[in-house]
Amino acid sequence: MKQLTACVLALFTGGILAFRPAADTPPTLPKVVEPTFSRDTFNITKYGAVADGQTLNTEAFRKAIDACSQKGGVVLVPRGLWLTGPIQLKSNVNLHVQRGALVQFSGKLSDFQLIKTNWEGVDAVRNQSPLSGSDLENIAITGEGVFDGAGDAWRMVKKEKLAEGQWQKLVKSGGVVDAKGTTWYPTAQSLKGSTTTKPGVLQPGKDIADYADIKDFLRPNMLSLQRCKKVLLEGFTIQNSPAWTIHPLLCENITLRGVTARNPWYGQNTDALDLESCKNGIVENCTFDVGDDGICIKSGRDEQGRKRGVPTENFIIRDTKVYHAHGGFVIGSEMSGGARNLYVTNCTFIGTDVGLRFKTTRGRGGVVENIFVDGVQMTDIAGEAILFDMYYAAKDPVQVTGEAFAIPEIKAEPLNDGTPVFRNFRIKNVTCKGAATGILVRGLPEMNVQDIEIENTVLESKKGLVCQEGNGIRLKNVALYSTETKPVMEVQNSQNLTLDNIRFADGADLLLRVTGDRSKAVKLVNTNTKAAKKDVELGQKLSKKVVTVSKL
Structure with missing residues (x-):
């Protein structure tokens, strides 16, 4: 890590910390441990991926990640436009998107299944995230490529946030408008969810099937990592998220470096980075431009x-x-x-x-x-x-x-x-x-x-x-x-x-x-x-x- 400036460290004098010049980290903080990987490389094209923007490459991503996880190494996404459904990470895998690679997640909502997860700090049912991993160790997403979450397929839009011409164009594109004529929803299910009390909150005695009638309203976070250790996120652009963009939950040893997160300014709940109940990490040299x-x-x-x-x-x-x-x-x-x-x-x-x-x-x-x-x-x-x-x-x-x-x-x-x-x-x-x-x-x-x-x-x-x-x-x-x-x-x-x-x-x-x-x-x-x-x-x-x- 780069050392903090002397003036930053001097801040801590007289408080819980003591001044120690030339320290790599503030005195009370442990050093963040980054993951390491072998050089073994697993190109998604060898597992059937096609960069034509038409072929759904969900299965190719799954096979490449499975093979890589067994040995440890790098899953390579070369330049090109790769359409896919949800991608699930595994331990000992570095998902590397090369410069010029665009991983375009499907805008077809049926490609994503409802799961039990956590939303805004409580147990909930939501759609599975485009990128996710749970109970993993030694994982990374790196490279200079782009992940696009097709957020416009999920998000409601308030009329007040658009110019009149933009609003008319949106309404003509499909979807439904609420009774007041003030908010556009991509589907009738999404509109129904907006009128439901505590939508998606996991209530006692209920299961996933009980939320099927408002499925489209339950927007996923784009990158969800739960209970993971030694995580590196570096260099890529992640954009157009349905909801929160990067959400580590109960994770340890997180390094987020040089990542760009971009969402429309009108996108509700599209936080760039939500570190929730996480321990030991560094966020540096990132650029965030989002709607929340x-x-x-x-x-x-x-x-x-x-x-x-x-x-x-x-x-x-x-x-x-x-x-x-x-x-x-x-x-x-x-x-x-x-x-x-x-x-x-x-x-x-x-x-x-x-x-x-x-x-x-x-x-x-x-x-x-x-x-x-x-x-x-x-x-x-x-x-x-x-x-x-x-x-x-x-x-x-x-x-x-x-x-x-x-x-x-x-x-x-x-x-x-x-x-x-x-x-x-x-x-x-x-x-x-x-x-x-x-x-x-x-x-x-x-x-x-x-x-x-x-x-x-x-x-x-x-x-x-x-x-x-x-x-x-x-x-x-x-x-x-x-x-x-x-x-x-x-x-x-x-x-x-x-x-x-x-x-x-x-x-x-x-x-x-x-x-x-x-x-x-x-x-x-x-x-x-x-x-x-x-x-x-x-x-x-x-x-x-x-x-x-x-x-x-």
């Missing part, structure tokens, strides 16, 4: 995820670009098994909805901790550059107390196994040019977002900082160049905040507003407060002692 989250960390959902209890841990993610996704680097919201010891460095997010996106909600449970970010560049972020949200996918709270101008307060609930935890994040050297909000922290009154440090960061946005229900939030050497300056920083029901050397546009109307009767110990230090028309505004019944200002 880019790099996503997961670990199961709600009670099932907590019962599994396997966090995603010990990953380095670096030198990777994300375009047009919902989030650049994302944790959650299905993170009930937890996530820890994740290191993100030198990544670029362009045109994503959110940059650094950490999301959960009541009922998830799980602990997300020891997350380190150093060096992220962002432009044209539609929402938040940096987001901590413990109220994801829930109805926004309404104002129950406090001033009319304040952001709504959230009513506290009792702590239980479903209470999620976000703590110990270290973020530094982030630059964002263009976002709706620079930093949004939204914790729960019963469980604040805790121990967050953001340093050496420049954020250009409409709103600056919004911090609700945070504890131990520290901003140091942070520029909040916001266009809305009433106020630049909004703090509500938060405590132990340190705002150190905050820079902002001259002439701001109000630098800091603090509200909520639980707010306390807010420090504004080493900051030129004179550059604002007013430095601090306090909510009703708040003592002046709540905020300490050390003026330059």
Whole structure:
């Protein structure tokens, strides 16, 4: 592995890690073990494959992989257009797609069978993935070729996401439109599935046959690896996925290097990478341009995820670009098994909805901790550059107390196994040019977002900082160049905040507003407060002692 820069390693001082220069990996992380293969090569053409785009080569792929697995080696996919049904990997096989090779998965939905699997963190019935492997060891997919998942044959499309001419063309191509005329479905089965409660979720007493009438709605993830060890994914392009694109689940020792994932921007649930309950890995030099989250960390959902209890841990993610996704680097919201010891460095997010996106909600449970970010560049972020949200996918709270101008307060609930935890994040050297909000922290009154440090960061946005229900939030050497300056920083029901050397546009109307009767110990230090028309505004019944200002 390339060594991390000294500035990244310096991030860890004073925390759980100690600074050790010239280390190959952060000190607490084990070295990632890559698979090895013999030079024996099994060309799919020797097993009957034909590159005419007409012949279904499913059986040829199966025979080549079976033969290779017995000896160990490389299954070679030479240049050409190879039409196929689902491909199942086996241990000790490197599936190598040469430059100029296009593996085109069938758009005929009957070529894929329903199976028991896992979807969005719970047991489910879905169609089998175009590429899959379970309980394998020493496997790889390599080469500079392309895998295309024929996702358009599976996906529904919302009218609002297309121009009128595109919508009319889609409707004329076949399929069905819902009663409201707002969503197109490729088949009537797919439409029926959209109206079913918890479609595909494996219910007690039900089996695969019980889901046959909505089969077409149950889109598969494109590359699904479950309980695999020593995995290498390198160099190829994977595109047009029916749902999630790359989904390792309960895997160990994963190397993802130089992979490109591409999906239409309107493709729902087409995350590029979902690392779920995985251990020990590196993601580097990848390019993701998809219709949902880019790099996503997961670990199961709600009670099932907590019962599994396997966090995603010990990953380095670096030198990777994300375009047009919902989030650049994302944790959650299905993170009930937890996530820890994740290191993100030198990544670029362009045109994503959110940059650094950490999301959960009541009922998830799980602990997300020891997350380190150093060096992220962002432009044209539609929402938040940096987001901590413990109220994801829930109805926004309404104002129950406090001033009319304040952001709504959230009513506290009792702590239980479903209470999620976000703590110990270290973020530094982030630059964002263009976002709706620079930093949004939204914790729960019963469980604040805790121990967050953001340093050496420049954020250009409409709103600056919004911090609700945070504890131990520290901003140091942070520029909040916001266009809305009433106020630049909004703090509500938060405590132990340190705002150190905050820079902002001259002439701001109000630098800091603090509200909520639980707010306390807010420090504004080493900051030129004179550059604002007013430095601090306090909510009703708040003592002046709540905020300490050390003026330059």
